[in-house]
Each structure stands twice: as structure tokens, then as C-alpha cells.
Amino acid sequence: MKGTHMLTLFHAPMSRSTRLVTLVDELSARDAVNIRIVNVQRRDGQGAVDPDNPHPEKKVPVLDHDGTVITESIAIAIHLCDLFPKAAMMPEVGTPERxxxxxxxxxxxxxxxxVLVAKLSGIEHPGLQSSFRGWDEVIGRLETALDGSDWLMGDRFTVADIIVHSSFSWMPDLLPDHAGIQDWHNRMMARPATQRAWQDDQALIKKML
Structure with a gap:
């Protein structure tokens, strides 16, 4: 990363921000990004709103970059990959692979x-199906991508694998008995960065809840 920047990632253990902690590790940026633990209100009623959380809705993840607050996992993921290009977690700008x-x-x-929220909530509606399609289509697209390929981008591990896999890391039972998808899932869970993020989260959550 060129120059000196103040980067703080606000993280609540065992939440959507875990995938960003994993990404920071994969980027070899743990020394450059300060990971600050905050509390959040959990679906089961545990946790609490944290006044130190700069997210406008008190959610995570949040990245503070030199005083500019950036929310949304995808925006943060792209921004971090661009800040640490040597890790090659995203293809170069201007390429079709990008x-x-x-x-x-x-x-x-x-x-x-x-689609996942609708599935877990038991919601079915023609408007959802026409706009997003459904769970079968989601799984079908993964099957096509991972049929004979190690990663979503073929033979190259990228940030796409971290982000798309993140939901399934919590709910592996949702994955079908498809060799390519199961191998991808096992490969993702075995990565050292994934293991470190999960171990750290488990220790932190015991202290917070």
C-alpha cells in the first residue's frame, strides 16, 4: 500500500464482518489495518447497540479510512483489495477478469x-422470483462455476471466493451434495486465514455474550 493511511475495520465477532477480517488476513494486511471490536444487536436479542460504532445503522462491517467511513461488505472488500494490490486478490483494473x-x-x-434471507424466512412471492430467481438458480450457478474448477474464477483464488462462500461458512447444510461445491467449501474452510478468523471470533464472542 502506497503512503501511510489510517485504516480501522470495525468488527463484531461471528457476523458478516468476519469475512472482511478473513480478507484482511489474506491480503497480509493485519499490521496495516486496525481491527476494532464493537458490539451489535443480534437477531436472538443478545448484544447491544454500540455507541462507538460509526455505521449509520450500527451494523458491521465498517471501514474508517483516514476519517472517511465506508460501509457495505462489497465496497469495503474492493477498496481493501485495491489498497493492497500485491496480494492479487482481485484481477487488475481494465482486464476482463476484473x-x-x-x-x-x-x-x-x-x-x-x-434469496437466502427469503429462504430462511420462508417467504415466497412471484415478485421475488422474477427479480432474483430462487435458491435452485443460486445453487445451479455455483454448480456450473465449480464443476471442474477449484475456485469461482477458475484456477485463481480471489476475493470472490471469500465473499460468496461467507454465508455458507455459517450454514454448510445448505450446500448440495455436489463434488465441486463440497470440495470448494472444504478448501475454503481449511484456509489458514479462515481458521484464524473463526478461532479469534469464538474466543471474542465468549467474552461479549
Whole structure:
């Protein structure tokens, strides 16, 4: 990363910000990014709103970059990858591979997560199906991408794998008995950065809840 920047990632253990902690590790940026632990209100009623959290809705993740507050996982992930290009977690700007990687990130935020929330909430509606399609289509797209490929971008591990896999890391039972997807999941869970993030989160959550 060129120059000196103050980077603080606000993180609540066992939450969506875990994937950003994992990314920071994969970027070899743990010394450059201060990870600050905050509390959040959990779905089960545990936790609490943290006044030190700069997110306008008191959620995570949040990245403070030299006083500028950046929210949304995808925006933070792209920004971090651009700040630490030597890690090569995203293809270079202007390449078709960059566009393909951005496609996976946008798909996760714009399709996978809404479809997953609807599935877990037991919500079915023609408007949802026409806009986002459904769970079968989500899984079908993963099967196509991972049929004979180690990663979503073929033979290259990227930030797309971290982001798209993140939901399944919590709910592996949602994954089908498809060799390519199961191998991808196991490969993701075995990565040292993933293991470190989970171990740290488990220790932190015991102290907070």
C-alpha cells in the first residue's frame, strides 16, 4: 500500500464482518489495518447497540479510512483489495477478469443474500422470483462455476471466493451434495486465514455474550 493511511475495520465477532477480517488476513494486511471490536444487536436479542460504532445503522462491517467511513461488505472488500494490490486478490483494473470478479461480488450482494434471507424466512412471492430467481438458480450457478474448477474464477483464488462462500461458512447444510461445491467449501474452510478468523471470533464472542 502506497503512503501511510489510517485504516480501522470495525468488527463484531461471528457476523458478516468476519469475512472482511478473513480478507484482511489474506491480503497480509493485519499490521496495516486496525481491527476494532464493537458490539451489535443480534437477531436472538443478545448484544447491544454500540455507541462507538460509526455505521449509520450500527451494523458491521465498517471501514474508517483516514476519517472517511465506508460501509457495505462489497465496497469495503474492493477498496481493501485495491489498497493492497500485491496480494492479487482481485484481477487488475481494465482486464476482463476484473469484470468477472466484480460480477461475482455484485451477484452475492444483489442476488444470493436476498434469496437466502427469503429462504430462511420462508417467504415466497412471484415478485421475488422474477427479480432474483430462487435458491435452485443460486445453487445451479455455483454448480456450473465449480464443476471442474477449484475456485469461482477458475484456477485463481480471489476475493470472490471469500465473499460468496461467507454465508455458507455459517450454514454448510445448505450446500448440495455436489463434488465441486463440497470440495470448494472444504478448501475454503481449511484456509489458514479462515481458521484464524473463526478461532479469534469464538474466543471474542465468549467474552461479549
Amino acid at each position: 469484470g468477472a470478479c466484480l460480477q461475482w461480488l455484485a451477484w452475492n450482494a444483489g442476488v444470493v443474500e436476498p
